[in-house]
Amino acid sequence: MNAERRRLSLSLLISLLAHALLLSLSFGGQGFGLPGLVFAWQKRWAIAPELRVVLRPAPIENGQTALPPITAPQWPDSLERTGNADQPAPEGALAALNLARQAVIPRAPASATPDSGSQPTADTPPPADAAAPASTVALIAVERSDDPAFFVPPPPAVSSPGGVLGAQSLNTVANPSPRQRGSDAATPEADAAPTEPPAQPPEADTAAREAQRLADEQQAMRAEAARLDAERREAERLAAAKLEAQRLEDARQAAARAEAERLAAASLEAARKEAEQREAARVAAAKLEAQRQEEARLAEAQRAEATRREAERLATAKLEALRQQEAREAAVRTEADRLEAEGREATRLAAAKVEAQRLEQAREAAAKAAAQKEAERREAERIAAAKLETQRQEEARLAAARAEADRLEAERREAARLAATKAEAQRQEEARQAAARAEAQRQEAARLAAAKLEAQRLEEARQAAARAEAERLEAERREAARVAAAKAEALRVEEARQAAARTEAARLEAERREAARVAAAQAEAKRIEDARQAAARAEADRLEGERREAARVAAAKAEDDRQEAARRDAARVAAAKAEQEENERREARRRAMGRQLDEEAARRDAANPARAPNNLPLSLSTARRVRLWGRADPNAELVQYAEAWARRIQLNTPVEAVRDIAKRPHTQPMVTVAIRSDGSIEAITFALSSGVAEVDEAIRRIVQSHAPYPAFSPILARQYDVVEIRRTWQFDTAVRLY
Numbered sequence: 001m002n003a004e005r006r007r008l009s010l011s012l013l014i015s016l017l018a019h020a021l022l023l024s025l026s027f028g029g030q031g032f033g034l035p036g037l038v039f040a041w042q043k044r045w046a047i048a049p050e051l052r053v054v055l056r057p058a059p060i061e062n063g064q065t066a067l068p069p070i071t072a073p074q075w076p077d078s079l080e081r082t083g084n085a086d087q088p089a090p091e092g093a094l095a096a097l098n099l100a101r102q103a104v105i106p107r108a109p110a111s112a113t114p115d116s117g118s119q120p121t122a123d124t125p126p127p128a129d130a131a132a133p134a135s136t137v138a139l140i141a142v143e144r145s146d147d148p149a150f151f152v153p154p155p156p157a158v159s160s161p162g163g164v165l166g167a168q169s170l171n172t173v174a175n176p177s178p179r180q181r182g183s184d185a186a187t188p189e190a191d192a193a194p195t196e197p198p199a200q201p202p203e204a205d206t207a208a209r210e211a212q213r214l215a216d217e218q219q220a221m222r223a224e225a226a227r228l229d230a231e232r233r234e235a236e237r238l239a240a241a242k243l244e245a246q247r248l249e250d251a252r253q254a255a256a257r258a259e260a261e262r263l264a265a266a267s268l269e270a271a272r273k274e275a276e277q278r279e280a281a282r283v284a285a286a287k288l289e290a291q292r293q294e295e296a297r298l299a300e301a302q303r304a305e306a307t308r309r310e311a312e313r314l315a316t317a318k319l320e321a322l323r324q325q326e327a328r329e330a331a332v333r334t335e336a337d338r339l340e341a342e343g344r345e346a347t348r349l350a351a352a353k354v355e356a357q358r359l360e361q362a363r364e365a366a367a368k369a370a371a372q373k374e375a376e377r378r379e380a381e382r383i384a385a386a387k388l389e390t391q392r393q394e395e396a397r398l399a400a401a402r403a404e405a406d407r408l409e410a411e412r413r414e415a416a417r418l419a420a421t422k423a424e425a426q427r428q429e430e431a432r433q434a435a436a437r438a439e440a441q442r443q444e445a446a447r448l449a450a451a452k453l454e455a456q457r458l459e460e461a462r463q464a465a466a467r468a469e470a471e472r473l474e475a476e477r478r479e480a481a482r483v484a485a486a487k488a489e490a491l492r493v494e495e496a497r498q499a500a501a502r503t504e505a506a507r508l509e510a511e512r513r514e515a516a517r518v519a520a521a522q523a524e525a526k527r528i529e530d531a532r533q534a535a536a537r538a539e540a541d542r543l544e545g546e547r548r549e550a551a552r553v554a555a556a557k558a559e560d561d562r563q564e565a566a567r568r569d570a571a572r573v574a575a576a577k578a579e580q581e582e583n584e585r586r587e588a589r590r591r592a593m594g595r596q597l598d599e600e601a602a603r604r605d606a607a608n609p610a611r612a613p614n615n616l617p618l619s620l621s622t623a624r625r626v627r628l629w630g631r632a633d634p635n636a637e638l639v640q641y642a643e644a645w646a647r648r649i650q651l652n653t654p655v656e657a658v659r660d661i662a663k664r665p666h667t668q669p670m671v672t673v674a675i676r677s678d679g680s681i682e683a684i685t686f687a688l689s690s691g692v693a694e695v696d697e698a699i700r701r702i703v704q705s706h707a708p709y710p711a712f713s714p715i716l717a718r719q720y721d722v723v724e725i726r727r728t729w730q731f732d733t734a735v736r737l738y
Helices: 002-023 091-101 178-186 203-313 319-433 437-607 636-652 655-663 693-705 714-719
Strands: 625-629 670-676 681-688 722-731 735-737
Touching: 203 319, 203 437, 319 437, 319 636, 319 714, 625 636, 636 714, 636 722, 636 735, 655 693, 655 722, 670 693, 681 693, 681 722
Parallel strands: 625 722
Antiparallel strands: 670 681, 670 722, 722 735
16 A cells, blocks of 8 residues: 555656646747746746836927817727727827827918918918928827727828828827938928917718717617517527427326336236236146045055955954054054144144234234325325425516516617607707807717716616526526426335335235135145044044954854964964064164164265265165155055154244245255154255255255154054155245145
């Protein structure tokens, strides 16, 4: 981390140095070679050239006059105006022009005319067509400026009777050249010529300026009308865009509702098809189960008939064995009744637990429904408030639009009034121009200033109205965005509520179907158990009747065959004892062999952990095996042992482990468990895997955690050494084996 920070710091420092060098480069200049490197703080980048002004007083002699000071710029019609004509002239330009006008313009020298031959007096003005002698006027030297407001005073358009202030005299610098100084010294007589005041501008110039002003005002009015028309078109475009956005939003909402309805219909159709498929599968399974039970019943009837015939044939020879068999059957029935009572109690406890969970879930669902209704009520109130607020804002907008229209109408009337006032002022101005042009110019200046102020006020009002309109449009856009967001949020909440309702309905339907299936399975199991118990009682009654009949027949023949019976009984007892001892020795040898085989298999597995598993069928071993696929089998002892094994797993598996497995998406696995006669586990194989290795390993742990299982009953142990039980495992609120 420190090395990384050091590298970043070094890179940043190098980048800063490079940018500083680039910013310090100075390009330009007249020399050759590379550009110089200067630091930014060593040179002034913005500097104004020094302005040097030399004032030279104008000589005032006898008969000389000075021009009056200029209060406003005299614009000639021949020059194009730069900038705004309503702006006053710069103070520096007026000062320069006044200083120029203060220069002395001498009168022409008195000389005799060719016609009269007499000399005119000092007061006699020269003729208008007489050429005035050239004169040089000393002016202030003014440097050229880049300021847009700077201008050079133009010469008068019409010559005065006394002399001419030409452009050449205005452009003369303050320090005259030697030729100019010589000219000034050579013409001393020109200084004595008197000058007349400059003539006023002609009427044509005033009319041209007034026409130009009227054209400017008309152009401004046309621009204002164009601006108002553009604003109206922009408002119409915004309204059309708003309507189009509203139409698109309505179309999108309608499409969303149609899509939601289509998805709901599709989900309902899929649920209906799934229910039909499940119902068909259940009916098929019920038919297969009924067929298997019928076959089992027929096989049981055939076996019972064979047993009866065999019992009738061996009734006399096996009375003692029958007594022992009755005792064993009584013990088995007692054990079976006990196991059945335990199973019923466990089933009752499980049903009570499931019922408690269902009631708790129903209570939570009711609480959720109440909270959801409250949220819906609040959402409805909020939407109603939003609608009222939108209506209020719309009314305020309409009122603002009406006020804006009234304001525009008032401005139009004001503009018309101002136009009429201007026309009247123009007429009065034209009437007054003949008497006093100076007063007309003053009134014109005042009117121009007032018009400028009025135009500025109108421009400020227009800008304020434009800003207010922009703020209003922005507020409307924000309000529309907020309403759209509120609608989208309401739509999302409604879709979420509908989805939750559909999920809850599906869950309740699944629970109802599961409860119905469990109830049907329990009823079916109870029916099968009742049928089995009834068949067992009938078989016991039949055997008891046969035994009594055999006893009666034997009692009739007992007197004749008592000696033979005693001998045979002794031989039978000895043979039974020998057979029992042989069976016990054989069972002990089998258990020892099983333990030895288990130890050898464990040693082989420990010595070679990477050895491939044995995939050969379990029936290839030499032990006596039986397979129980499902719950039906003619051997009642085998079915009873398998049911006891399944109940042990179903009732003793922790709920947390079942929930963890149920959360993982998986396929319902089909597992085969091979159990030895002593209750130990021989093998656990998966006929159908769940598709998740963790779920398969959890099933192995569950089966092994309940080992060892109860040993086989004596009847079952005499028939089989290993029982293979295959069941389908299902995990939801509990583990279920089918």
